[in-house]
Amino acid sequence: MFDNLKDKLQDVFSALGKRGALRESDVDAALREVRLALLDADVALPVVKTFIASVRDKAVGSDVLKSVRPDQQVIKIVNDALVEVLGTDPAPLNIQVSPPAVILMAGLQGSGKTTTAGKLALRLRTRERKKVMLASLDVTRPAAREQLRILGEQAEVGVLPEADRESPAQIAKRALQAAKLQGFDVLILDTAGRVTIDEGLMAELREVKALTNPHEVLLVADALTGQDAVTTATAFNEAVDITGIVLTRLDGDSRGGAALSMREITGCPIKLVGVGEKQDALEEFDPARLAGRILDMGDVVALVEKAAETIEQEEAERLAKRMAKGQFDMNDFLSQLRQLQKMGGLGGIMGMLPGLGKMQKQIAAAGIDDSMIRRQEAIILSMTKKERVSVGVLNASRRKRIAAGSGTSVQEVNRLVKQYQDMSRMMKKLGGKSGAAMMKALSGGGLPGGLGGLGGGMPGGMPGGMPGGMPGNMPMGGKGGLPGLPGGLPGLGGKPSGKKK
Amino acid sequence: MSWLKKLTSGLSKTSAKVTSSLSSLLGRTSIDASSLEEVEDALILADLGTAVASRLAEKVRRHKFDGEVTAAALADALSDGITEILEPVAIPLQVESGNSPHVVLLVGVNGSGKTTTAGKLAQQWRQQGKSVMLAAGDTFRAAAIEQLKVWGERTGTEVIAGDQGGDAAALAYQALEAARATGTEVLIIDTAGRLQNRSELMDELAKIVRVVRKLDETAPHDSVIVLDGTVGQNALSQVSAFREVADVSGLIVTKLDGSAKGGIVIALAEQFGLPVHAVGVGEGADDLQPFEARDFANALAGVDETSS
Numbered sequence: 163m164f165d166n167l168k169d170k171l172q173d174v175f176s177a178l179g180k181r182g183a184l185r186e187s188d189v190d191a192a193l194r195e196v197r198l199a200l201l202d203a204d205v206a207l208p209v210v211k212t213f214i215a216s217v218r219d220k221a222v223g224s225d226v227l228k229s230v231r232p233d234q235q236v237i238k239i240v241n242d243a244l245v246e247v248l249g250t251d252p253a254p255l256n257i258q259v260s261p262p263a264v265i266l267m268a269g270l271q272g273s274g275k276t277t278t279a280g281k282l283a284l285r286l287r288t289r290e291r292k293k294v295m296l297a298s299l300d301v302t303r304p305a306a307r308e309q310l311r312i313l314g315e316q317a318e319v320g321v322l323p324e325a326d327r328e329s330p331a332q333i334a335k336r337a338l339q340a341a342k343l344q345g346f347d348v349l350i351l352d353t354a355g356r357v358t359i360d361e362g363l364m365a366e367l368r369e370v371k372a373l374t375n376p377h378e379v380l381l382v383a384d385a386l387t388g389q390d391a392v393t394t395a396t397a398f399n400e401a402v403d404i405t406g407i408v409l410t411r412l413d414g415d416s417r418g419g420a421a422l423s424m425r426e427i428t429g430c431p432i433k434l435v436g437v438g439e440k441q442d443a444l445e446e447f448d449p450a451r452l453a454g455r456i457l458d459m460g461d462v463v464a465l466v467e468k469a470a471e472t473i474e475q476e477e478a479e480r481l482a483k484r485m486a487k488g489q490f491d492m493n494d495f496l497s498q499l500r501q502l503q504k505m506g507g508l509g510g511i512m513g514m515l516p517g518l519g520k521m522q523k524q525i526a527a528a529g530i531d532d533s534m535i536r537r538q539e540a541i542i543l544s545m546t547k548k549e550r551v552s553v554g555v556l557n558a559s560r561r562k563r564i565a566a567g568s569g570t571s572v573q574e575v576n577r578l579v580k581q582y583q584d585m586s587r588m589m590k591k592l593g594g595k596s597g598a599a600m601m602k603a604l605s606g607g608g609l610p611g612g613l614g615g616l617g618g619g620m621p622g623g624m625p626g627g628m629p630g631g632m633p634g635n636m637p638m639g640g641k642g643g644l645p646g647l648p649g650g651l652p653g654l655g656g657k658p659s660g661k662k663k
Numbered sequence: 664m665s666w667l668k669k670l671t672s673g674l675s676k677t678s679a680k681v682t683s684s685l686s687s688l689l690g691r692t693s694i695d696a697s698s699l700e701e702v703e704d705a706l707i708l709a710d711l712g713t714a715v716a717s718r719l720a721e722k723v724r725r726h727k728f729d730g731e732v733t734a735a736a737l738a739d740a741l742s743d744g745i746t747e748i749l750e751p752v753a754i755p756l757q758v759e760s761g762n763s764p765h766v767v768l769l770v771g772v773n774g775s776g777k778t779t780t781a782g783k784l785a786q787q788w789r790q791q792g793k794s795v796m797l798a799a800g801d802t803f804r805a806a807a808i809e810q811l812k813v814w815g816e817r818t819g820t821e822v823i824a825g826d827q828g829g830d831a832a833a834l835a836y837q838a839l840e841a842a843r844a845t846g847t848e849v850l851i852i853d854t855a856g857r858l859q860n861r862s863e864l865m866d867e868l869a870k871i872v873r874v875v876r877k878l879d880e881t882a883p884h885d886s887v888i889v890l891d892g893t894v895g896q897n898a899l900s901q902v903s904a905f906r907e908v909a910d911v912s913g914l915i916v917t918k919l920d921g922s923a924k925g926g927i928v929i930a931l932a933e934q935f936g937l938p939v940h941a942v943g944v945g946e947g948a949d950d951l952q953p954f955e956a957r958d959f960a961n962a963l964a965g966v967d968e969t970s971s
Contacts, residue, residue: 201713204895207704271918271946272774272891280805302946303779304813309806312827316805357921384774388710388895390923397922411773415860416897439773439803 189221196240203417206392209247209426217243247422248449253406253431256377257292262341262349264374267408268367268398269382271355274410276306278382278436279352280313281444282408287319288442292347297322297337299330299370300354310352316441320346330354334370351376358397371402379404380433383424386416391423399428409447410436485589492550495582496542499535540568541578553579699724702741709926709963712896715933719744734965741964742957748929749956754913754938756784756885758793764842764850766875768883770868770909772901773856775891776917776943778807781853782814783943783951788849789818796847798838799824800831800871803855811853817948821847831855831867832874839878852883859904869908887940888914890931893923902935917943920950924963 193214200210220239257263265282267275279296286292296314300306307324314321322337334351341349351374356363371379381395381404398404407424412435425432432447481494542550544567549555556564556579565572699720706716719741726740758765767784769777778801785795797820801807808824815822823838835852842850854871857864875882888911890898905911919925919942928939939954960966 198713201707202896204897207708270893270921272776274774277773277804303810304782305806305809308809309804312805357918359920359922384891384893386772386891386895386897387893388897388923388927389708390710390893390921391895393922394893411858413861414772414858414897415900416895419895 186222189218193218193221200419200422203419204388204391204423205419206389206423206427208392209423212426213243213247213422216246244422245449247426249425249431250449251431252446252448253433254446255286255433256405257286257290257348259377261345261347262295262338263347263378264338264341264376265348265350265378265380266371266374266376266402267350267352267380267382268402268404269355270357270384270394271303273355273382273384274408274436275355275382276300276309276313276352278380278408278410278434278444279310279350280317281436281441282434283314283319283348283350284317284441285444286348287317293320293345294348294350295320295322295337295341295344295346296350296352297333297340298324298352299333299337300352301328301330301333302354306352306354313441320344330366331369331373334374338374349374358394358401364397364401367402378406378433380406380408381424381428381430382408382410383420385409385412385418385420385435386414387420391420392427395424395427399430404428404430406430406433408432408434408436408444413437413443488586488590490586490589492542492545492553492582495585496539496550499539499542503532503535503539537568537570537574538578541565541570541575544568553582706741706926709924710895710930711926712899712930715930719929738961738964738966742960742966745929745960745963746957748932749939749960752932752936752939753954753956754940755953756887756913756940758788758849759884760848762879762881762884764796764839764847765884766839766850766852766879766882767885767887768852768854768872768875768909769887769889770854770905770911771856771889772858772891773804775856775889775894777801777856777889778810778814778853779946780889780915780917780943780951781811781851782818783948784851785814785820786818786948787951789820793848794846795820795849795851796838796842796845797822798835798850798852800835800838800852801855802827802829802831802834807853807855814948832870835871836874836878839875839882843878859901865904865908868905872909883910885940886910886912890914890916890927892916892918892921892925892943894927896927896930898927898931899934902931902937906935906937911937913938913940915939915941915943915951916954920944925959926963928959 196217197210197214200213201207205213217240220243255265257265267279269275276298283294283296286294294317296310296317296319298307298310300310311321311324322333322340325333325336328336330353337349337351340346351370353367353370354363356367358364379402381398383391383394387394395404395407407428407430409418409421409424409432412418412421421432424430432449435445435447437443437445481490481497484490484494541564544564545556549560549564556575561572561575561579565575568575702723703713703716703720706719707713711719722744723737723740726743728736728740756767769781771777781797785797788795795818797811797815799808799811799822801811802825805827808827812822812824814820823834823841825834825837831854838852839850841847852871852875854868855864857868859865872883872886886909888902888905888909890901894901902911902914914928914931914937916925916928916939925942931937932939941951942954942959944950944952
């Protein structure tokens with residue numbers, strides 16, 4: 163029912179997934195999207211503002227900036243905030259009182275009060291085995307009382323007989339008396355629809371409430387409602403202190419932001435939702451489930467991975483093509499390093515691979531960490547355009563300049579150049595032989611093997627018997643698993659297909 | 664104008680009237696980016712939607728104010744922008760005498776006010792001395808037929824009705840035959856409310872149109888979607904879906920006597936350009952009024968309040 167909002171947020175998070183490490187500006191950009199999505203979903207502006215502010219407070223902070231996968235964390239924060247607004251516990255009707263329990267239905271015209279009264283009567287009779295009486299106080303809309311009588315007959319519950327020329331207050335009194343005398347457990351009072359700015363009609367509603375002392379005052383509201391949800395909810399709440407909300411037409415394709423708005427504005431739980439034309443189409447509102455539907459939280463990780471996959475897949479394919487043609491240059495190398503970072507750096511990747519915990523320690527011991535990737539990135543960024551395309555021009559003085567420019571040493575520059583040359587040679591070899599097969603292997607997703615490249619470039623290779631490159635049979639999952647890449651070959655992008663455990 | 668009064672009084676009672684939230688903009692000599700956002704927010708609160716709100720706000724920003732920005736000037740600028748969008752679509756319903764009868768089909772989601780609007784339309788045309796017939800095509804909702812019959816009595820209009828649960832298309836066909844036989848000038852067909860994503864219900868509506876066309880290829884001459892004034896952005900989806908199924912040719916917006924501002928009309932005008940025929944401003948038989956672009960724009964922007 164909230165699919166559209168969900169789609170919207172998914173779009174937002176796809177964008178996040180493409181950004182890599184989140185900065186404060188990224189959080190703001192993401193929240194701008196969330197704000198638009200919520201507004202397009204008809205969540206009322208004041209509610210949107212509160213929501214965004216609370217999310218921002220939580221998102222912009224050291225936790226997010228330091229975390230390995232900040233995008234996931236933002237998703238979690240948005241989700242939590244949504245759950246908070248929607249409420250966390252199911253809210254049953256307060257009808258376990260000494261009978262009769264009185265339920266007063268109120269709302270705008272056409273929100274679905276009469277239909278809901280009929281549905282509620284059926285529900286209470288069949289599920290809670292209550293003896294229910296319906297009474298219509300709607301003397302305004304033509305045939306409204308007849309409608310309720312028919313619905314009552316269909317639900318096989320009691321209906322207060324109609325009498326002429328009674329005011330709503332008089333009908334209410336008579337109904338309460340009849341319910342008491344005839345031993346009904348629940349009395350449901352349907353009222354006429356009214357605009358909230360009609361003070362006369364709102365006063366009438368207050369009078370009915372004072373006379374009948376209802377245990378539940380339910381605001382029946384249309385899920386298709388726009389920004390007016392706030393005004394409506396506020397006005398009814400101020401006039402008659404509503405105890406709960408029934409949201410109708412939730413089976414429509416509206417984004418249903420009204421649910422969020424009314425819940426937040428009144429602080430009253432959404433107790434029931436109308437989900438169809440049939441008389442049994444009235445369900446309990448389950449906020450946790452609904453929040454789950456909005457954000458699909460159980461799938462958050464997969465969601466982000468999927469988003470990341472799209473762009474990395476494209477980039478991987480582009481790089482694979484260039485490699486097959488022997489065109490791999492420093493720009494491509496740079497792009498690869500960046501993908502590695504995007505995936506959470508070395509630590510992030512290691513964390514995603516099952517059974518690599520030990521190796522993580524070894525890598526740390528050997529001094530390979532994310533700062534190394536950043537230094538390599540800096541080295542390439544300090545090269546001129548020409549140097550990046552034709553590495554052959556890198557003479558001693560150029561290397562010195564690059565080292566100074568990137569804040570590294572000439573040794574480090576040399577190491578990077580050697581690493582690049584090894585890779586490049588390997589690729590040309592492969593490209594000539596089975597370029598197509600390799601491309602397939604690479605774009606099919608697999609280990610972001612820039613790792614291997616790094617290892618190969620390290621003096622002495624990787625510790626623990628991993629000279630240049632990962633073993634070809636790592637338990638990786640993904641299409642066809644990890645392609646057995648030769649040492650020093652940077653396996654390209656593709657998503658980290660092993661699910662995080 | 665009574666509807667303007669009702670609309671304006673409705674709007675004036677709401678805390679979120681468009682220009683009332685813009686007091687911080689007053690007294691400036693131009694509108695900068697931050698205050699532009701305020702204009703935009705105020706429009707969003709009126710259900711214009713984010714895209715239209717941002718375009719209109721931008722228009723206001725580019726507006727050349729003479730000297731300081733006053734509340735009146737600001738409201739005027741907004742009203743001008745809105746009127747420009749709405750003027751082309753403010754087209755009243757017209758009964759064409761060439762049709763015998765002129766068939767008006769009312770469609771929309773549940774609770775939008777179709778049956779009440781049918782009654783009000785009957786009243787309006789009866790007062791113009793036309794012969795009118797009502798067809799109780801809502802055979803689903805309990806007592807919908809009785810409700811329309813009450814309107815028939817109030818307005819002195821014959822109501823063609825079948826049984827609840829009957830075939831609405833057959834009823835419509837029967838009503839058109841009856842209207843033809845009696846030489847009635849206008850036939851108003853009420854239909855059951857249906858959510859636009861319920862394909863089986865939309866198919867039923869398509870069948871009503873198909874069957875009516877068997878008797879008169881040009882019917883329905885007006886296929887009017889009735890929209891609840893409190894509706895939000897979902898109205899776009901409603902109009903789009905009903906247009907596809909029932910060739911919607913125009914719209915009527917109801918319940919504008921409440922706190923809802925009905926700003927979605929502006930978004931609808933931009934997206935579909937369909938005529939806005941009338942607005943409902945109360946439950947009385949005479950509470951259906953032609954839609955006037957400038958009046959609506961003035962009421963929404965708060966022109967009256969600020970200038971007088």
